[in-house]
Amino acid sequence: MKHLLKMQDLSKQELYELLDLAATLKAEQKAGIRHPLLKGKTLGMIFQKSSTRTRVSFEVGMSQLGGTALFLSSRDLQIGRGEPVQDTARVLSRYLDGIMIRTFAQQEVEDLAKYGSIPIINGLTDYCHPCQVLADLLTIREHKGRLEGLKLCYIGDGNNMANSLIVGGLLAGMSVSIATPQDYRPAPQALEFAKGYGDQFLLTDQPEQAAKGAAVIFTDVWASMGQEDEAELRKKAFVGYQINDRLLANCAPDVMVQHCLPAHRGEEITAEVFEAHADEIFDEAENRLHAQKAVLVKTMA
Numbered sequence: 001m002k003h004l005l006k007m008q009d010l011s012k013q014e015l016y017e018l019l020d021l022a023a024t025l026k027a028e029q030k031a032g033i034r035h036p037l038l039k040g041k042t043l044g045m046i047f048q049k050s051s052t053r054t055r056v057s058f059e060v061g062m063s064q065l066g067g068t069a070l071f072l073s074s075r076d077l078q079i080g081r082g083e084p085v086q087d088t089a090r091v092l093s094r095y096l097d098g099i100m101i102r103t104f105a106q107q108e109v110e111d112l113a114k115y116g117s118i119p120i121i122n123g124l125t126d127y128c129h130p131c132q133v134l135a136d137l138l139t140i141r142e143h144k145g146r147l148e149g150l151k152l153c154y155i156g157d158g159n160n161m162a163n164s165l166i167v168g169g170l171l172a173g174m175s176v177s178i179a180t181p182q183d184y185r186p187a188p189q190a191l192e193f194a195k196g197y198g199d200q201f202l203l204t205d206q207p208e209q210a211a212k213g214a215a216v217i218f219t220d221v222w223a224s225m226g227q228e229d230e231a232e233l234r235k236k237a238f239v240g241y242q243i244n245d246r247l248l249a250n251c252a253p254d255v256m257v258q259h260c261l262p263a264h265r266g267e268e269i270t271a272e273v274f275e276a277h278a279d280e281i282f283d284e285a286e287n288r289l290h291a292q293k294a295v296l297v298k299t300m301a
Helices: 012-030 053-064 085-093 106-115 130-144 160-171 188-200 207-211 228-237 271-276 278-300
Strands: 042-047 068-073 098-102 120-124 151-155 175-179 201-204 216-219 256-259
Touching (some): 012 130, 012 160, 012 278, 053 120, 098 106, 130 216, 130 278, 151 160, 256 271, 271 278
Parallel strands (some): 151 175, 151 216
């Protein structure tokens, strides 16, 4: 595994190998077993979008693996002042052992991999969020004991989370249902991927239909980073696309609720539902660390 650019780049076998490795690293870390698998290695972390979980989890993960993480904001790099991404890729490849980038355009991540000579990890783009979805799948498997045959539901904006959950869920052997308003559908690339899975995939504008029988239900903020000026418009468009007790009544009795955070209580999820499922949601947040350590080991060790 050379890079992690998007979920579509993984095979089912590679996906499960990452989840198995993440589970092993997590269990042994909690048992006090150290894993200096990246001793002497340096990860450059390019941030063109701010983050809490991505920055802290990658820095801590590299430290626990014996390596070093170097924070690089767009203000610190010439890429933020117009240097072509291909030149940045060539230069950083001579200093670093890997790059994690959190940015806007998916093409920027793809170009880093094309022109660089070191592993590239997608920490988030407007198109996808593979590291988060690996953590999500790890969390579901911890709580449910399996992934295959379960129904995963996503309610809300057809954003990077929806795109990656479609691919990751189907790849893992789950059925996936997505409910979004007509004007906020997932990306064509994700929907094209889903065509190969027939009736394992459902796209609808009816949240109750999507949630029916779901073992796990996801949501995300209605206005992501860079969409702040659309916040009021989106609040109107997403009326009815909230995870609340009424919607959960359509799900399996032991439904899990997941949220990639930060959460806007009272918008995409009620405060009551969030707090009732807080343990699951913060297990999900913790698992960013363990899933990303597996990615780091697979790409950089």
